[in-house]
Amino acid sequence: MSERVKVAFVAPSLRILGGQAVQADRLLFAWRGDPDIEAWLVPVNPKPPRVLGFAHRIKYVRTIVNELTYLPLLVREIARADVIHVFSASYSSFLLAPLPAMLIARAMGKPVVLNYRSGEAPDHLQRSAIARRTIKQVDQNIVPSRFLVDVFREFGIGASVVPNIVDLERFRFRERHPLRPRLVSTRNFDALYNVATTIRAFQIVQERWPEASLTLVGGGGQEADLRALVAELGLRHVTFAGRVPPEAIASYYAENDIYIQSPNIDNMPTSVLEAFASGLPVVTTEAGGIPAILTHGVTGLLAPLADYETLGSHVLQLLASPDRARALARTAFATCDACTWPKVRDLWVRAYRSVLPAHPSSTTVKAEDPGACPGTRTGFSPVSRVHSVVERSR
Numbered sequence: 001m002s003e004r005v006k007v008a009f010v011a012p013s014l015r016i017l018g019g020q021a022v023q024a025d026r027l028l029f030a031w032r033g034d035p036d037i038e039a040w041l042v043p044v045n046p047k048p049p050r051v052l053g054f055a056h057r058i059k060y061v062r063t064i065v066n067e068l069t070y071l072p073l074l075v076r077e078i079a080r081a082d083v084i085h086v087f088s089a090s091y092s093s094f095l096l097a098p099l100p101a102m103l104i105a106r107a108m109g110k111p112v113v114l115n116y117r118s119g120e121a122p123d124h125l126q127r128s129a130i131a132r133r134t135i136k137q138v139d140q141n142i143v144p145s146r147f148l149v150d151v152f153r154e155f156g157i158g159a160s161v162v163p164n165i166v167d168l169e170r171f172r173f174r175e176r177h178p179l180r181p182r183l184v185s186t187r188n189f190d191a192l193y194n195v196a197t198t199i200r201a202f203q204i205v206q207e208r209w210p211e212a213s214l215t216l217v218g219g220g221g222q223e224a225d226l227r228a229l230v231a232e233l234g235l236r237h238v239t240f241a242g243r244v245p246p247e248a249i250a251s252y253y254a255e256n257d258i259y260i261q262s263p264n265i266d267n268m269p270t271s272v273l274e275a276f277a278s279g280l281p282v283v284t285t286e287a288g289g290i291p292a293i294l295t296h297g298v299t300g301l302l303a304p305l306a307d308y309e310t311l312g313s314h315v316l317q318l319l320a321s322p323d324r325a326r327a328l329a330r331t332a333f334a335t336c337d338a339c340t341w342p343k344v345r346d347l348w349v350r351a352y353r354s355v356l357p358a359h360p361s362s363t364t365v366k367a368e369d370p371g372a373c374p375g376t377r378t379g380f381s382p383v384s385r386v387h388s389v390v391e392r393s394r
Contacts, residue, residue: 004038005352007031008081010074010101013043017219017243018188019270020087020117023144025246026165027348030341036349039085042077044097046070067096074104081110083352086138088116090124094131102134111139111355116159119267119288120192121151132157139355145268147289162347164270166339170250171277173333176257179322181205181212183315184256184280186249186271187263189220196222196229197262197285197308203233204312209319213237214260217244217252253278258315258325263287264305272300273339276332281325283314299332 011024088098141159259275282300303310
């Protein structure tokens with residue numbers, strides 16, 4: 001029997017409540033007690049020494065203190081690992097967290113599996129020669145969707161797919177009888193997620209269904225502006241639920257009947273998989289890799305970016321044809337099985353073992369076949385499309 005592979009996860013802890021932190025936490029939980037893999041977290045946002053606790057309230061000082069705490073932690077934890085699994089986003093966060101981990105691992109002779117997860121990849125890679133060069137040099141690039149495989153290919157970088165995981169025990173499928181005009185969105189209040197378009201789409205729904213409700217789960221810098229927009233439009237039954245810990249998020253899907261979101265930039269949002277798993281028909285904009293997750297008219301409904309009129313019209317179509325809504329939800333749910341832990345686990349084991357010194361260096365992880373887990377289909381050119389979205393969103 002092979003020895004357990006010791007894997008250090010370099011990722012945000014749940015103190016930063018976002019997609020990277022949630023997926024890292026779910027993977028770490030799944031690896032507990034595994035006979036092949038021993039995994040632990042090396043947080044990119046470690047708690048500073050108590051004497052420096054004041055620093056989190058001061059911009060820039062907070063960043064300096066975090067790096068001074070993070071870098072020595074990296075050295076200690078990388079030294080005891082066999083493989084370094086680095087989670088990565090884009091722009092400044094790439095420079096502050098993944099890049100130091102990759103450089104230190106290389107200096108210590110430790111293999112790196114880079115798990116790049118940002119829908120902003122086309123713009124980031126086009127702008128950053130440092131990112132392109134360092135990403136090309138890691139031992140294995142793993143991304144959660146075919147969308148990012150295609151992005152990387154356009155920059156001459158190889159990558160393989162290991163999809164996000166969804167817990168079908170936590171997110172329980174239920175058909176909606178009747179289908180009520182109860183909408184939910186679970187995206188943070190950041191510009192790239194364009195929650196304002198979701199709110200404007202809801203206005204169209206509420207004009208037809210006065211009792212309709214919208215629950216917005218998340219937080220972020222745009223919250224004040226979004227609350228003001230709700231008031232300006234005179235909307236009723238809009239709930240700002242705030243940031244919700246991962247263990248509580250399933251109840252918001254369970255309590256509502258239609259999932260809606262309107263990002264301008266995205267990759268393979270776990271929120272869509274969670275909605276699929278929960279039995280909610282999904283209405284979303286066609287940002288980034290979403291068309292590789294959701295097929296229009298088959299597993300949900302797509303709208304053009306920032307098009308609140310089409311988004312609202314799609315919701316009204318579902319409410320007018322509940323049988324069709326339930327059919328979309330059933331088809332979407334059927335795609336979730338390939339994103340469960342038993343299916344994803346072996347892909348990760350192969351990825352980690354493929355970069356060990358004793359393993360043939362030519363071995364790579366093969367992407368899931370198209371049509372398996374949502375997000376593995378091909379058929380669109382991502383770089384020009386997403387880059388233009390980035391420019392328009394600035």
